[in-house]
Amino acid sequence: xxxxxxxxxxxxxxxxxxxxxxxxxxxxxxxxxxxxxxxxxxxxxxxxxxxxxxxxxxxxxxxxxxxxxxxxxxxxxxxxxxxxxxxxxxxxxxxxxxxxxxxxxxxxxxxxxxxxxxxxxxxxxxxxxxxxxxxxxxxxxxxxxxxxxxxxxxxxxxxxxxxxxxxxxxxxxxxxxxxxxxxxxxxxxxxxxxxxxxxxxxxxxxxxxxxxxxxxxxxxxxxxxxxxxxxxxxxxxxxxxxxxxxxxxxx
Amino acid sequence: xxxxxxxxxxxxxxxxxxxxxxxxxxxxxxxxxxxxxxxxxxxxxxxxxxxxxxxxxxxxxxxxxxxxxxxxxxxxxxxxxxxxxxxxxxxxxxxxxxxxxxxxxxxxxxxxxxxxxxxxxxxxxxxxxxxxxxxxxxxxxxxxxxxxxxxxxxxxxxxxxxxxxxxxxxxxxxxxxxxxxxxxxxxxxxxxxxxxxxxxxxxxxxxxxxxxxxxxxxxxxxxxxxxxxxxxxxxxxxxxxxxxxxxxxxxxxxxxxxxx
Ligand SMILES: Nc1ncnc2c1ncn2[C@@H]1O[C@H](COP(=O)(O)OP(=O)(O)O)[C@@H](O)[C@H]1O
Ligand SMILES: [Mg+2]
Numbered sequence: 001x002x003x004x005x006x007x008x009x010x011x012x013x014x015x016x017x018x019x020x021x022x023x024x025x026x027x028x029x030x031x032x033x034x035x036x037x038x039x040x041x042x043x044x045x046x047x048x049x050x051x052x053x054x055x056x057x058x059x060x061x062x063x064x065x066x067x068x069x070x071x072x073x074x075x076x077x078x079x080x081x082x083x084x085x086x087x088x089x090x091x092x093x094x095x096x097x098x099x100x101x102x103x104x105x106x107x108x109x110x111x112x113x114x115x116x117x118x119x120x121x122x123x124x125x126x127x128x129x130x131x132x133x134x135x136x137x138x139x140x141x142x143x144x145x146x147x148x149x150x151x152x153x154x155x156x157x158x159x160x161x162x163x164x165x166x167x168x169x170x171x172x173x174x175x176x177x178x179x180x181x182x183x184x185x186x187x188x189x190x191x192x193x194x195x196x197x198x199x200x201x202x203x204x205x206x207x208x209x210x211x212x213x214x215x216x217x218x219x220x221x222x223x224x225x226x227x228x229x230x231x232x233x234x235x236x237x238x239x240x241x242x243x244x245x246x247x248x249x250x251x
Numbered sequence: 252x253x254x255x256x257x258x259x260x261x262x263x264x265x266x267x268x269x270x271x272x273x274x275x276x277x278x279x280x281x282x283x284x285x286x287x288x289x290x291x292x293x294x295x296x297x298x299x300x301x302x303x304x305x306x307x308x309x310x311x312x313x314x315x316x317x318x319x320x321x322x323x324x325x326x327x328x329x330x331x332x333x334x335x336x337x338x339x340x341x342x343x344x345x346x347x348x349x350x351x352x353x354x355x356x357x358x359x360x361x362x363x364x365x366x367x368x369x370x371x372x373x374x375x376x377x378x379x380x381x382x383x384x385x386x387x388x389x390x391x392x393x394x395x396x397x398x399x400x401x402x403x404x405x406x407x408x409x410x411x412x413x414x415x416x417x418x419x420x421x422x423x424x425x426x427x428x429x430x431x432x433x434x435x436x437x438x439x440x441x442x443x444x445x446x447x448x449x450x451x452x453x454x455x456x457x458x459x460x461x462x463x464x465x466x467x468x469x470x471x472x473x474x475x476x477x478x479x480x481x482x483x484x485x486x487x488x489x490x491x492x493x494x495x496x497x498x499x500x501x502x503x504x505x506x507x508x509x510x511x
Contacts, residue, residue, distance in 0.1 A: 050384050076390065084388035090381035094403045104389025107399055156389060 001026040001191060002160050007056035007067070009042055016042045017053065018215040024160070024193065024208075029186045031202040031223075032195045034212035035238060040195040041087075043212070044162045047193075048082040049075045061159045080108060083153030083161040088169050089145040091137040097148045098124060098133040101155045109156065123155040124148070127181060143174035150181055154190070161185065163194040199242045203227055211235045258448035262455035266439030270459070272352070273434045276424040277463075279356050281417060284363025291364065292371035293397070310365050318423055322358040326430040329354045355427035359420065366416045374409040375401070407478035414471045418464050425460070435459050 002024040009017040016039045024030050032040050045051040047058060053067045060081045065074045091100050101120035105111040111119070124130050127147040137145055146166060153161045166182060167175040179201045186192060186205050196202060202209060202223060209226040211219045211234075219232045230236045291310070295303045313321075333346040378401055386396040425436040436456045443452030 048388060050387060076392065079387060080390035082388070084385075086381060086385065086388075088381060090379075090385035092382065092385060092400050094400065094407070103386075103399060104391065107395050108390035108392075152385075152389065 001028075001061065002193075003057075003059040004047065005057040007043070007046055007053045007058075009039075009046055009051065009053045016215050017046065020056075020212075020215070020217055022210065022217065024191060027189045027191055028207045029191075029205050030193045030208045030210060031206035032193065032210045032212060033197070033199075033202065033226075033238070034218075038212045039215040040212055041164050044084070044164050044193065044195060047162060048079050048084055050084070080156075081159045083156050083158040085146070085149050085153050085161065085163045085166045087165040089137070089142070089149045091140075091145055091148055091152070093137055096134050096136055097129060097140065097144075097151075100137070100148055101152045104152065104156050119155050120151075123151040126154075127151045141174070142170050143178060146170065146178050147181060150178075150185065154185060154188075158190075160191040160193065163192065163196070165195050165197070167196065167198060197242075199227070199239075211238065213238070252450070254454075255446075255448050255451050258442060258446060258451035259455050259458075261442040262439040262448070262452040263458060265441045266435045266456055266459050269433055269435050269438035272432070273424050273463075275352070276355055276359060276427060276432075276434060277417075277421055280359035280363040280420060283360040284367040284416075284420075287360075287364045288367030289371045289402075291368040292375055295368075295372055296375045306368070310368060313361065314365050314369075318358060318362050319426055319429065321361070322355065322426060322430060325354050325358050326351070351430055352427075352432050354430060355424075355432050359423060359427075362423065363416070363420060366419070367413070370409050370412040370416060371405060373412070374405040377408055378404055403478065407475065410471055410475045410478065414468055417467050417471070421460060421463050421467065425456070 002022075004020065004022045007017050007020045008015070020039075020043060022030075022043075032043070034040050042051055046053040046056075047060075049070070052070070056067050058065050058067070058078065060078055063074075063077050063081060065078055091097075092103060095103060098117070098120050101123055102113070102116045105116035105119060106113055121130065121133065124133055127150060129144060129147050129151070132140060132144060132148075135144075137148070140148065146169075150166070163182065167178050170178060175198070179198060182192075182194065182201075183205050194202075194206075206223045208220060209223050210217055211226060211230075211232070213234050219226060219230060219235045226235065227239065230239060291306050295306055297303075329349075329351065330346070333349055337344050337346075337349075382400055382404070383396055386400045391399065424434060427434060428436045436453075439456035439459065440449065440452040443449045
């Protein structure tokens with residue numbers, strides 16, 4: 001369903017992605033873990049060409065694109081098959097919550113305005129913000145903005161939604177409810193790739209966990225394998241930082 | 252010194268008869284400036300090769316030239332070369348058939364293009380790149396992103412600076428008087444030269460420019476309210492808020508008066 005092969009990306013002399021390949025099945029939830037600077041964001045951004053990788057191949061659904069030959073049309077096609085949820089929401093500042101969701105439907109997908117409005121209202125209700133339809137992003141809290149951000153991606157009904165640390169910018173007390181919402185997206189059967197540092201969440205929803213470090217996929221597998229029987233030393237070291245607090249209950 | 256109120260009035264009326272000319276001198280350079288200036292700003296933001304380098308040099312250099320100097324240079328060129336150019340193109344017209352207002356329009360338009368391009372470039376630079384990325388991520392093209400997401404935000408950010416630029420333009424229209432174009436200032440001075448009431452003439456011109464400036468500022472502040480709702484909250488809230496301020500101001504004043 002989604003396949004990336006041999007993606008490479010450098011910023012100047014800094015090689016950020018070193019031959020990354022990945023396979024995601026339809027409906028699967030893939031969680032990407034890894035230390036800061038390991039290339040997780042860059043990988044997601046290369047998937048929908050917010051960043052143009054240097055080489056490799058991306059297939060989403062029935063669309064296959066070889067990076068070097070990617071034309072404007074290919075990029076647009078890929079983007080219209082993906083949704084993106086940003087770490088800092090990136091809602092359109094000049095649009096209300098409802099318009100934020102409608103914009104992509106109307107302008108990019110050419111959905112008639114009336115239908116787009118219905119879809120947007122329904123999705124807004126689904127994320128629990130039907131009463132905030134006419135609010136501008138500046139009038140919404142971080143948590144509410146991210147709900148709209150998620151609704152904007154979901155409403156487009158893409159083949160895959162990419163989440164880049166969707167809760168990292170939130171106040172701690174708001175993280176839980178957004179994670180719940182992302183779980184709800186997962187239960188809709190939408191294919192998702194989620195970059196996160198929320199380990200409990202990862203164990204809960206992931207069908208597959210990928211551990212990245214230094215621009216390579218170090219290890220991948222089912223959550224049980226990665227969290228309880230990691231094979232690679234780097235994975236163990238990384239997880240140790242997160243798992244210790246959990247064990248404290250048993251001390 | 253005696254101020255002749257009647258002379259002010261006469262000059263005012265006489266100046267106003269040239270209002271259409273001044274409006275042309277404002278609206279044409281403003282429109283050209285907005286369209287071309289915004290385009291140049293985009294060319295520079297998107298780093299279009301050659302053009303962006305050209306404008307990066309041309310605009311600061313040109314802005315260093317005082318508008319009067321530029322106007323005089325264009326006027327000399329106009330005086331010396333118009334007939335040659337007309338002949339070259341096989342026209343039977345002469346300089347007498349070409350209104351010198353075009354020289355004024357040219358100088359003022361170029362001035363506006365430069366300053367508006369700088370205003371717009373600044374506003375464009377202030378837009379978070381996340382706005383572009385979010386727009387691309389929902390599948391919008393570059394032109395769609397510009398039209399629907401970026402420019403509406405840019406315009407609302409740019410309005411305060413555009414007010415300044417336009418007020419500057421209104422004042423600058425008076426300098427075309429120097430190359431003999433009849434506009435508000437020269438109009439206001441027509442009665443003056445008959446009756447030696449120059450002070451009253453300039454005063455009348457000042458009042459007209461002042462009124463024009465106020466009108467432009469009102470227009471912009473209306474536009475600003477219309478376009479910047481998203482920055483401050485809903486218009487209703489804003490109105491309520493300013494009403495509240497006004498009330499508290501007036502009640503404070505009333506209190507102060509009662510005490511004194
Ligand atoms: N636009 C960019 N220009 C230059 N370097 C970048 C850019 N984006 C990311 N990098 C570099 O790429 C590396 C990986 O970054 P990133 O993908 O954001 O990592 P992660 O999301 O895993 O923290 C970092 O060293 C970062 O400095
Ligand atoms: Mg990141």
